[in-house]
Amino acid sequence: MQSSTSTVQSSSPYFDEARSAEVVNARMSNDANPRLRQVMSVLVKHLHAAIKEIEPTHEEWFAAVRFLTETGQMCTDWRQEYILLSDILGVSMLVDAINHRRPSGATPNTILGPFYVANAPEYPNGANICLDGKGEPMVVEGRVTDIKGKPIPNAKLEVWQTNDDGFYDVQQKGIQPDSNLRGVFTSDAEGRYWFKSVKPRHYPIPSDGPVGKLLSAMGRHPNRAAHLHFIVTAPGFDPVITHIFTPDCPYLPEDAVFGVKRELIADFNQIDDDEAAKRVGFSSPFWLVSWDFTLATSSKPVRAIP
Ligand code: BEZ
Ligand code: FE
DSSP states (O other), X not given: OHHHHHHHHHTOOSOOSTTHHHHHHHTSOTTSOHHHHHHHHHHHHHHHHHHHHHOXXXXXXXXXXXHHHHHHHTOOSSOOHHHHHHHHTTHHHHHHHHHOOOOTTSOOOOOOOTTOOSSOOBOOTTOBOOOSOOSOEEEEEEEEEETTSOBOTTOEEEEEOOOTTSOOGGGSBTTBOTTTXXXXXXXXXXXXXXXXXXXXXXXXXOOSSHHHHHXXXXXOOOEEOSEEEEEEEOTTBOOEEEEEEOTTOTXXXXXXXXXXXXXXXXXXXXXXXXXXXXHHTOOSXXXXXXXXXXXXXXXXXXXXXX
């Protein structure tokens, strides 16, 4: 008798607090796309568990819904507030890590960020991408190789960074020169690349929307550790979307979007030598950054849940 009652209860289609996630998931059709079934059942399970742990009041739940509504309303073609939310919660970096498990020694991936622009100007090695003349001069040079150290010629290196005021060109159209601090370089026959720029500075992610308010309510700042962005591509190799970080930035351990990986912190050497400066067309001092990119051959993401 006891067991038949519990059988009836455990398959009941009616809502009850204890079995809430089970009841909701049981409603899903067996004909639904299997991946969607998996995703939705995991989400429902964890969402219900979170709600049971939090026990929100109605006011708190409405505040959460209002936050999501405002986040959506903030989105435009240029401003993706939901991606920003995913960034500050560490979800963007987690999805990136899951999808770019590389062999040790390969340059790690990071998030792309919202300020990448395709088809930036292509430059010969040695060109200066800083078009507004602000900031501390810097030379970046290195090699693109495979995991065994073999040079990769003709690799494309797309680079972009903020100007010395902490803004990307696309955030300041009409204020900065178009394509300021972005460009595309090609590695030479020995896999070498080199270009001129300015030392990057830390800057805040856009924080005038609901995500900025959430950060501040959580007692967090919006700053990103000073960095350059790169996409490095070569036929037959996994494209690498990555950053390099300055070693002296106070925000390295508290980057707003968790983008810093220890392996991506570069040495920035200050060169105070007039002859060396003259050779690169600067006056001294200038910063020299030697940075190699190591590409892995194409890999497939590994699924933790079958
Ligand atoms: C960036 O580095 O450009 C960036 C990344 C995530 C959010 C906002 C900006
Ligand atoms: Fe950035």
